[in-house]
Amino acid sequence: MDPNQPVQENYANPKTCFFHILFKAAGLAFYILSALFIDNFVIIFVVTVLLAALDFWVVKNVSGRILVGLRWWNEINDLGESVWRFECLDQESLARMNKKDSWLFWWTLYLTAAAWTVLGIFSLIRFQADYLLVVGVCLTLSVANIVGFTKCKKGALLKK
Amino acid sequence: MSLTDTVPLHASSQSDIDEIENLINASVHSGPATVLPARPPSPPRAQIPPVWDTVKRDLSRIVSNLKLVVFPNPYREDPGKALRDWDLWGPFFFIVFLGLTLSWSASVKKSEVFAVAFAVLAAGAVILTLNVLLLGGQIIFFQSLSLLGYCLFPLDVGAVICLLKDNVILKVIVVCVTLAWSSWAAYPFMSSAVNPRRKALALYPVFLMYVSVGFLIIAID
Numbered sequence: 001m002d003p004n005q006p007v008q009e010n011y012a013n014p015k016t017c018f019f020h021i022l023f024k025a026a027g028l029a030f031y032i033l034s035a036l037f038i039d040n041f042v043i044i045f046v047v048t049v050l051l052a053a054l055d056f057w058v059v060k061n062v063s064g065r066i067l068v069g070l071r072w073w074n075e076i077n078d079l080g081e082s083v084w085r086f087e088c089l090d091q092e093s094l095a096r097m098n099k100k101d102s103w104l105f106w107w108t109l110y111l112t113a114a115a116w117t118v119l120g121i122f123s124l125i126r127f128q129a130d131y132l133l134v135v136g137v138c139l140t141l142s143v144a145n146i147v148g149f150t151k152c153k154k155g156a157l158l159k160k
Numbered sequence: 161m162s163l164t165d166t167v168p169l170h171a172s173s174q175s176d177i178d179e180i181e182n183l184i185n186a187s188v189h190s191g192p193a194t195v196l197p198a199r200p201p202s203p204p205r206a207q208i209p210p211v212w213d214t215v216k217r218d219l220s221r222i223v224s225n226l227k228l229v230v231f232p233n234p235y236r237e238d239p240g241k242a243l244r245d246w247d248l249w250g251p252f253f254f255i256v257f258l259g260l261t262l263s264w265s266a267s268v269k270k271s272e273v274f275a276v277a278f279a280v281l282a283a284g285a286v287i288l289t290l291n292v293l294l295l296g297g298q299i300i301f302f303q304s305l306s307l308l309g310y311c312l313f314p315l316d317v318g319a320v321i322c323l324l325k326d327n328v329i330l331k332v333i334v335v336c337v338t339l340a341w342s343s344w345a346a347y348p349f350m351s352s353a354v355n356p357r358r359k360a361l362a363l364y365p366v367f368l369m370y371v372s373v374g375f376l377i378i379a380i381d
């Protein structure tokens with residue numbers, strides 16, 4: 001916590017924030033530590049990608065709605081065309097969103113993507129194609145959420 | 161683009177909107193006294209029921225997609241409708257499962273087998289979809305990825321059987337049967353997406369990929 005700022009509002013949804021961070025941190029930590037301790041690539045791959053997929057699901061379905069009031073999805077309409085939907089809550093509810101929650105939401109998203117990019121550069125330098133595959137999958141999932149929620153946010157700002 | 165009016169989409173979306181409103185009301189009530197919301201306040205809900213509902217919704221979607229793609233059902237005549245609610249979780253599980261099964265069966269180079277199986281299946285699905293799109297076909301990228309992933313289910317079953325019984329003749333028979341099943345599952349979607357004259361061009365690579373996976377299953381020692 002920041003001792004310099006007066007504590008005006010706490011996190012409104014601490015449990016959601018916790019889960020939002022949990023799978024990201026677990027995935028990164030497992031990937032980094034496992035390279036030191038575990039010799040079995042299959043386990044590293046499956047566990048890391050599973051954690052990344054869980055994180056993707058949590059961010060898209062739970063913390064996106066609760067922490068920042070945004071959501072996005074794809075649906076296929078009656079004409080058989082693919083339509084991407086980006087929704088936000090009305091301005092009044094958006095204004096009531098906890099600032100700390102949304103700060104945490106966005107910054108952990110960006111930091112995770114940056115961390116995976118750095119890890120990807122490492123495995124690129126070392127010519128480890130299989131680890132690059134792991135990083136590639138995790139990075140794709142992170143970036144997908146970033147792009148989706150950024151589009152929601154832009155739509156929300158436009159409406160202002 | 162960003163709408164907040166309650167346009168009824170699917171039943172699940174409607175319940176999501178209600179969930180958001182309830183959660184907003186709950187967090188408003190838990191904070192300092194603020195302006196009361198225009199809607200009648202609902203009882204503050206624990207966050208666990210909504211999450212569980214979402215999980216159940218996604219799981220049931222995976223099961224229903226699987227049934228639509230792989231098993232005979234009346235919707236197969238209209239492929240666009242069948243996989244309307246595409247998702248990539250099912251394909252993800254099936255690809256990982258197939259990679260794991262192949263890796264388990266392998267006595268050497270387990271890691272390479274897994275990595276190669278995963279990469280080939282994932283890249284194969286993407287390339288097959290691009291193939292259809294480049295042939296001028298009408299197909300939606302993610303819907304096609306989803307379909308090709310679900311069609312791996314029979315091969316998963318075949319791989320498990322081959323893992324349990326190490327008889328070569330049995331393996332060949334099982335792989336042929338599951339291969340035919342996978343191709344049968346993929347056929348209506350792929351063929352209806354392209355011009356009838358180009359059907360073979362679209363279907364041949366799909367069949368080829370499933371044959372290669374079949375060979376992998378048989379050849380793994």
